[in-house]
Structure formats: C-alpha cells, structure tokens
Amino acid sequence: MKTATLSPFAKAVLDGMQKIPKQIPSLYFYDEAGSQLFEQIMQLPEYYLTNAEKSILQNQSNEILSAWQGSNHISEKLQIIELGAGNGEKTIFLLKSALSLFPAHQLEFIPIDISQAALEKLSHTCWQHFPQLSLNPVQGDYWEVLEDFSHHAEGTKKLVLFLGSNIGNMTWTESIAFYKKLFSFLKTGDAVLTGFDLKKDIHLLIPAYNDSSGVTREFNLNLLRRMNRELGATFALEKWDHYPIYNPVKGAMESYLISKEKQTVVFKNLNCDFHFEIAEPILTEVSFKYSFSQINDLAKNSGFALIENFTDAKQYFVDSLWVKS
Ligand SMILES: C[S@@+](CC[C@H](N)C(=O)[O-])C[C@H]1O[C@@H](n2cnc3c(N)ncnc32)[C@H](O)[C@@H]1O
Structure with missing residues (x-):
C-alpha cells in the first residue's frame, strides 16, 4: 500500500507499530x-486537573486578562485562540x-481541535452563553493550523x-519547537497562557490516570476500537490491559496498553500484521509534570517573557502567562 494514500491516523499507527x-x-x-x-474523565473526582484549572479561571480571569493587557494600549481587535x-x-x-473587561473591542474566539465532536459541543456552549461573541472554530491538528495563522488578522x-495540560503530551524538545513556532507568528504584546500540571505526590497522580470507575481504562482501550473500525484491525479488547505508571526520572505519567498474551493482530486495511509478545506494551500517552523552574526555563528558551503564574489554592496546577516582548 502507498503510504501517500493513507489517512494521518493510519500513517501514525503504521509508523508507531514499527517503533520500540x-x-x-x-x-x-x-x-x-x-x-x-474525556468529558467523563473531566468529571471524575480523581482527575484533579480539571477542578484545579477551573478554579484558577473562575477566580483569576480578570487578573490574567489585565496582565495580558499590561501597560500597552490595547488594540481594537482582540483574538483569543x-x-x-x-x-x-x-x-x-x-x-x-x-x-466584560473589554466591551468596546471586537473579540473573536478561535478554538482549534482535532475533534469535530468537541468543537460542536464547545460552539453550542458559546452560542448559549455569549450570543454576541464572534466564534470561528477550526477543526484540525494545531501544529498544521498554526501555519495558516501567521498570515491572518493584521492589527x-x-x-x-x-x-488542560495539553503541553504535558510533548517532550521537552517538542515543547521548545512548539513555542518557538508560536513565537514566530505572534507579534509584540501577544501572549500565551499555558496550563501546566505541577509535580506532586505520586499518590494523587496514579488514580487520576486509573480511576476507580474505569473511565480512563475505557478511554485507553478505545484506541483499539478505533483501529478495529478505521484500519480493519483485529484487536480483541479482552486481551489488553490499561497500565498507567509514573516515571520519576522523566517526571511523567505514562499510559500503556499491555498485551496479556502472545498474539498477532491483522490490519486488513493496511495489508499487514503486527506481532505482540506477552506483556508487550503500546505507549499511548506521556503526560509530563512540571516544576516552576522548568516552566521558567521553557519560557526563556523559547523567547517568551514569563509575566505571571496563576495557581489554584492547593498548588496542583498553574496557568502561566507569557508575553512576546
Ligand atoms: C486533554 S484534552 C484538553 C481539552 C481542553 N483544553 C481542556 O483543558 O479541558 C486535549 C484536547 O486537545 C485536542 N488535541 C490533542 N492533540 C491535538 C492536536 N495535535 N491538534 C488539535 N487538537 C488536539 C483533543 O481533541 C482534546 O480535545
């Protein structure tokens, strides 16, 4: 099969199944x-990340926006991407x-997500709460969508x-590359607000990725269902375990799907099969946890000035505001 004709998902799976x-x-x-x-995960008592970041935005949005505005004269048109x-x-x-802080300005909200379902839900919520808001959702991979933005909306x-700790899915090198790319299309005075999950007691981390009601397990196993449906794969879900661990050397949660037995899985749509040994893992997610000094270093290494860190009362999470100065 010519890889040029494959979907991005098919290419990523084909590539990933050949890695170690x-x-x-x-x-x-x-x-x-x-x-x-994932929406159900966000409601779980063990998944502290959502409530921690929600409390930051609920209580400190005015401070965040004022810090973004700073002493600069604010433009007529504002975009929140x-x-x-x-x-x-x-x-x-x-x-x-x-x-409410900038009533005289034109405010445009541009949410970008790979998931059309998530964007539809978000759009519905925005229309309900803010009928006056100019809303322009974009479906796609943000790495690619960002390319287009460099030409957009002068002034x-x-x-x-x-x-939401999206940044946690990237390695240090990927994060630097990502922020440098962001830096290159932003103008002086533009800002980025990133939600970092802070390093903490690992006894809080593990249940957040392995909840008692089994929703995160289903979330991980759903990848096997997706490969069966979209790639004609023959994964039998009962032959796989959900296995999250904290890697203290990397400072990251890692989620795996572990093969319970020696098995071969056929990918009919890809004309190939892959063999799995007993206890062999498929790495499905890495979620890095940060210290304040790492956040500082990340901002500095990618060219941004760290303006302020906004944390929740328990210091579980931080929304860090950086500006291109
Ligand atoms: C962990 S959730 C966080 C959602 C939200 N930011 C929050 O804080 O609740 C990750 C979201 O990012 C989207 N996503 C992940 N990787 C993406 C990518 N490369 N391009 C676009 N969207 C992506 C997923 O579809 C999902 O909605």
Missing part, C-alpha cells in the same frame, strides 16, 4: 467516543471576563490558550 516500544500519538484518542470519554480546546468548559470563564492582539 510500539506507540501511538495521544491525539488519536479523540475520535467521537474518545472525546465523550485556543489550541486543543476540547469542550471549552473552563474557557467560558475567561471569555466572560474578556467580554489584532492575540492571546493563545493552551490549557
């Missing part, structure tokens, strides 16, 4: 079922503040949101 360990990039979790499962926006449940607090001041 076998792996699939985490953005492919988010088909329709995956996006719905959100990368990997999901259902936008937390972003609405920031949008509400922006509409607007931008705030890029990268919330």
